[in-house]
Amino acid sequence: MRVWRQLAEIVTRHGAAALIGVHEVKGSAPREVGAHMVVRPDGAFHGTIGGGQLEFLMLDLAREMLGRGRGPARIVDQALGPDLGQCCGGRVKILIETFDGRDLDDIAPLVEAEGKGASFDVECRMEDGRVRRELASEADAGPGAQWRETHGEDRTPVLLFGAGHVGRALVLALAPLPFAVRWLDDRDGAFPSHVPANAAAVRMRSPEAEIDEARPDSFILVMTHDHPLDLAITAAALRRGFSYVGLIGSSTKRARFEKRFREIGLSRERIASLICPIGIPGIADKDPAVIAASTAAQLLQERERRQLDRNRSPLALPGDT
Structure with a gap:
């Protein structure tokens, strides 16, 4: 508010x-x-x-x-x-x-x-x-x-790549939460006619430019319609060093991507930082709304972790009653 x-x-x-x-x-x-x-x-x-x-x-x-x-x-x-x-x-x-x-x-x-x-x-x-x-x-x-x-x-900035079923569900899940979402997709007609006030739907021209220009404290979520595009965006985000890079997919997809990341020279530490599958552990339901809720909870956890060190105690007020 x-x-x-x-x-x-x-x-x-x-x-x-x-x-x-x-x-x-x-x-x-x-x-x-x-x-x-x-x-x-x-x-x-x-x-x-x-x-x-x-x-x-x-x-x-x-x-x-x-x-x-x-x-x-x-x-x-x-x-x-x-x-x-x-x-x-x-x-x-x-x-x-x-x-x-x-x-x-x-x-x-x-x-x-x-x-x-x-x-x-x-x-x-x-x-x-x-x-x-x-x-x-x-x-x-x-x-x-x-x-x-x-x-x-x-509001914590979020770059969300992909406007499919999970992307749409996630934008709605994040709508009442303290995030500013830059929602990216390269397809005509990918976005709904209305988006939440905290989200900006952007026709993506250059995913690499989006990664390069993002604030360093941004959360990155990758869930496009194309696996090679997922790979390129995720690799760029890991190379840039964002603290949260999430990729939609199974453990099998992660293993395949990790192999490609090693081949292009990403460090073991950066590869290990990738969140894939996304969402908090223990929720196996694949319904888009469930994935979105789980991922929103995970982003809140990461945001809370960042803020713990920034908490300050206020000075005493005069005349306390």
Whole structure:
């Protein structure tokens, strides 16, 4: 969800909105730092901080604050134990803020940054009881900043070669997930008339150029209509050194491709990194939708693995209650 765009739209249409955000997590919790909900004055909302009693309680507080009009932010330090009827066992700090038309100019740079399609950092400080935010520079937080937030849609790029049955099923499986899909095929009429918002259907002219120009953090999936084309694309992707290169096919297909890869001089390490068959182990069903679901889960696992080292603990908020 594009939090700031949603917030600005609700303020413009309804006059006010509340923002509920998970600021800090200790132990087990239903959502991670940075999860948000945007609440309308009538109680309707977008997003989630994990559901359950925690979410119900924070929504009640947000509606109460909206009823009093634009005012100071509230910080709630909440244990997720027997008092909430949740068994997560951790503790969270939730930041609740209210906004109205006076805040639209301050929100505008954040809306613009979201529109660029990448994550971005914001330096934050408390000022007269309200949170003031400024887009962060590449440097460390300035002397006036008390904590830093990360916003925007951090979508992992995926190059998907092939618009057959599995390719179509996979694009649909990835539609609600944090990926940006470049969907490639060299055939006329290969793509459906409509594709998900996070996918771009592209008539492929040069698979080698696509591999060369891809971001180094891209995931590569190869499932074209032609085995020689599969071989050429996969070899180029392995040679480039992407961390995830997936090839649709059986163990027999993998063995044949490995022989050709050795013949063209690919290293043993790069060949061993190939994911083939694709998908998480233990699922043998060959239905395209099942393959797609299994592969989507595998991509999420790989994405999660990458992000583990990038997690940062937020700085303490002043005036925690």
